[in-house]
Amino acid sequence: MTLRTARRSSLVDQVIDQLKGEIAAGAWGLGAKIPPEPTLSETLGVGRNTVREAVRALTHAGLLECRQGDGTYVRATSELSGAVRRRLRTAELLEILEVRRALETEAARLAAGRRTPADVARIERALARCEELAGGDDRGAFVEADLDFHMAVAEATHNRVLIELYRDFGEALRASITAAVDRLDQVAVPHASLAEAVVAGDAEAAERATLVCLDAVCRSLDGVPPG
Incomplete structure (x- = not known):
């Protein structure tokens, strides 16, 4: 992965941008399971609540799909x-x-x-x-x-x-x-x-x-x- 430690003040927005970038770049293909919340939190250097909010926003936008008890999967590569x-x-x-x-x-x-x-x-x-x-x-x-x-x-x-x-x-x-x-x-x-x-x-x-x-x-x- 090419994720970087988040430093800007709007951490949720930055995490959203980075996750979208990974999806658009094909790091996580359509239908792929993204890394679990603890892994993303550690890689990005942000709290799990920040990651959770970002994932929730991308789920609402239709890019991700959260499957209870299984994980989060890429559903689309862009909002469009x-x-x-x-x-x-x-x-x-x-x-x-x-x-x-x-x-x-x-x-x-x-x-x-x-x-x-x-x-x-x-x-x-x-x-x-x-x-x-x-x-x-x-x-x-x-x-x-x-x-x-x-x-x-x-x-x-x-x-x-x-x-x-x-x-x-x-x-x-x-x-x-x-x-x-x-x-x-x-x-x-x-x-x-x-x-x-x-x-x-x-x-x-x-x-x-x-x-x-x-x-x-x-x-x-x-x-x-x-x-």
């Missing part, structure tokens, strides 16, 4: 992600896919004009993973590969706001898509055409390929019409 996750619990799958369509079509268009050789390499690795898992029995792994592929495209935009939005939305999206994965025809999702368009620098083709990709998802899910 926590808020989106809470909202998506009651959202219809069609609503979720419509938002995904808006984010991913713009991401594809921008990525086609801004991708670097490193971005291309990551997109191609993610595509290979999707193709490897398509049609297999491990549908959960396919969902992860699918989201990683689209995250690679989003990161190729080099738009920090869009990347952060997609990362936060992707965490919430994962649960919704996983819930429907038994009905998803993985082979029908044409990731390759999107990758080819981005690599070729063709923004219009990348946008069209994204729409085709998401329409394939919609068609394979009962009751969800394509846009």
Whole structure:
């Protein structure tokens, strides 16, 4: 960990900032159990009441989840992600896919004009993973590969706001898509055409390929019409 001894007057706020920093940096991944209260108190050099207040604040914000008798776990990586996750619990799958369509079509268009050789390499690795898992029995792994592929495209935009939005939305999206994965025809999702368009620098083709990709998802899910 990279936690430092707290010295500012607002100890609770500083502890909150440091815990949020550890979560955002990936020191404690999504679903991970954070160190117990005594450990955090000793590491930060503050009282246990200060740690308890900070954890309570982050729990209220949706970043942490306290499980009685078990410990405290990372529930989201940012306040936005926590808020989106809470909202998506009651959202219809069609609503979720419509938002995904808006984010991913713009991401594809921008990525086609801004991708670097490193971005291309990551997109191609993610595509290979999707193709490897398509049609297999491990549908959960396919969902992860699918989201990683689209995250690679989003990161190729080099738009920090869009990347952060997609990362936060992707965490919430994962649960919704996983819930429907038994009905998803993985082979029908044409990731390759999107990758080819981005690599070729063709923004219009990348946008069209994204729409085709998401329409394939919609068609394979009962009751969800394509846009």
